[in-house]
Amino acid sequence: MTRPLLFLLRAVLVALFTGTLFVQTVMAAVVFMSAAGGPAEAVRVPVVAVIVLGGLCVEAVLVSVWRLATLAHRGAVFSARSFRWVDVIVGAGAAASVLLLSLAAALAPQPDAVAAPGVVLLLGIAALVPLGVALVVLVMRVLLAQAIAREEEARRLRAELEDVI
Numbered sequence: 399m400t401r402p403l404l405f406l407l408r409a410v411l412v413a414l415f416t417g418t419l420f421v422q423t424v425m426a427a428v429v430f431m432s433a434a435g436g437p438a439e440a441v442r443v444p445v446v447a448v449i450v451l452g453g454l455c456v457e458a459v460l461v462s463v464w465r466l467a468t469l470a471h472r473g474a475v476f477s478a479r480s481f482r483w484v485d486v487i488v489g490a491g492a493a494a495s496v497l498l499l500s501l502a503a504a505l506a507p508q509p510d511a512v513a514a515p516g517v518v519l520l521l522g523i524a525a526l527v528p529l530g531v532a533l534v535v536l537v538m539r540v541l542l543a544q545a546i547a548r549e550e551e552a553r554r555l556r557a558e559l560e561d562v563i
Contacts, residue, residue, distance in 0.1 A: 484542065
């Protein structure tokens with residue numbers, strides 16, 4: 399990975415991280431305060447909890463991508479250290495999916511129709527997006543494991559070849 403590409407990626411990650419912090423602090427407070435005393439009073443705590451915890455999931459992914467980019471820049475991405483960060487991305491995607499499903503469940507049984515049924519359906523469908531990302535990253539984790547195994551095998555064969563020569 400070249401330096402300009404790494405710099406650009408890190409700039410985007412910092413911007414996304416800053417935006418996520420803004421949403422977690424300012425927007426969550428605005429949602430919490432605006433829902434007080436209205437028809438959304440019953441669901442304001444779950445909504446704010448999903449905003450904050452969902453932000454933590456996004457932040458975990460951003461930090462993991464930063465660390466993986468650093469490993470790629472150093473030429474060390476094909477190592478056991480990469481698995482930790484890939485696992486964090488998979489876990490954050492699964493957690494975000496569960497959060498969206500729990501938000502849909504919190505909004506669904508409201509008798510005073512805080513959210514339209516279409517919104518609940520859209521949240522259920524939206525829960526498939528982070529789950530799908532997590533599954534794709536899980537497949538890439540398997541490919542990473544295979545690449546590491548092949549690299550170790552190549553090292554072993556080179557060592558044997560050097561012994562023969």
